Amino acid sequence: MSNSQVAHGFSFILTASVFTAVFLVISKSLLNGVGGKLGTLAFLGVSLTYLLLYLFK
Template identity: 45%
Template structure:
């Protein structure tokens, strides 16, 4: 499990690079990081050998959280 921790942290770092115009608070970044981690866990066995997997997953996490917040407001 500790072998895969740096990959998850790196993916969360990509989610943390969200523009302040999109992410209005630290709670948004935390939720986006958690959502990216969930997506990473789900897609663990797919997309082997494809570049940009972690960045795409982080983008998906930010988009999902943005959509959820938009729907709730």
């Protein structure tokens, strides 16, 4: 669901997925009953991955 200009390959998608999974496990009890949780966490995972790649280049 990311643009090819943002997600540069399989490693980017895998890293963003790992971050999203960690966020999901952490927030499972915090955001119980809140709608749109998975989309928000996916956005955070992609944003964090993009930020880390931008900082390390």
